[in-house]
Amino acid sequence: MTELFRTQTHTAATELRYLALGDSYTIGEGVPESGRWSVQLARALRADGIPLADPRIIAQTGWTTDELDAAIDAVHPLAEYDLVSLLIGVNNQYRGRSVDEYRAQFAGLLERAIGFAQWRRERVLVLSIPDWGVTPFAHEAARDAGRIAIEIDAFNAAAKEVCDARGVAFVDITAVSRAYGAEPRMLAEDGLHPSATMYNEWMRLALPVVRAMEAVG
Template sequence: MVELSLHRTHHSPVELRFLALGDSYTIGEGVAESGRWPVQLARALRADGIPVSDPQIIARTGWTTDELQAAIDAAAPLPGYDLVSLLIGVNNQYRGRSVEEYRLQFAALLERAVGFAQGRRERVLVLSIPDWGVTPFARQGSHDAAAIAVQIDDFNAAARQLCEARGVAFVDITPVSRARGAEPAMLADDGLHPSASLYNEWMRLALPVVRAMEAAV
């Protein structure tokens, strides 16, 4: 796991800017804004004395990699962020798109994320795709949980490879999604998306990666 180091001075209280890119898992489908994992992350960092703004979020339920690309084009965020997160791909898998297509489109998104972070790869944080096959939604729809797990692993392997090759932090939240993703308390009302409690588990995995900001000078 790569640690993320964000530069700030101890003499300046200026908030670090945070951009979060993704789909339903970033916008927090079914939870209050305060329960979204990027918002929880910013709040935890502030509690550590790191002045991070609430994230600007470019994400929507159902987006695939190409749809996120188009949304970024439309939003046209300017470079200059101190932290950029990226979590995308579950809808590529759900729609039966290929890993090869995902690899190409994810690579392009990763480069854009680095650009938004002022070219600093160590300021980019990627979260793995959770496994929705364990959820009540999947069971009720007679989806093949084993096949979903294999496909999710293939998509995540592609993303991890790209991150490692580029020196970008990759946080694997898939195991906790499998271990706890079927628990009622860990689910939103739709039985598919995480609750704020499961997002908190994700945040706790991401937090050590970005905590290196505390020691940055």
């Protein structure tokens, strides 16, 4: 057993619940459900003997922080999950919205995520915003990759600051998105969103962090 569940013996009757919050990167635009990074994460944990269910996903392509917040209000998810992930912010950057606004709205979403995790911040996982500026979509649209990178870094710095202040795990997947994000095998057909192969890279970065989380109980 990993540290995450070291104090419990689980059976099929005690399937653990997972809530994944986000935008296109969480819903997996352009990939089958099985290819989503959050679904791959749950599958990998089950292979470790941890009975984590596939995630309940509240996410949609194009959502900003305030749109995700409104969607959560509309859905009213149950407030008792064993793991909660949050990945949001690329559309704030894409629409030219401010880092200060993002920081405030992200902080509110993170508090909600902690609440859904039964107020156990050690059950919450945040992924950084990937850099879409390296993709063929950005190149073909003549977008300034350097500027996008600077802005993405600023948004991620704000999110990490909020996570660090609350003791929430922050996983940097931005570097791998920059290293491989222009490769055809790492992209969905639209040349913008990640493929299941890229999502697997993200999952590999998240997996040891989740494995090391404090025991649920």
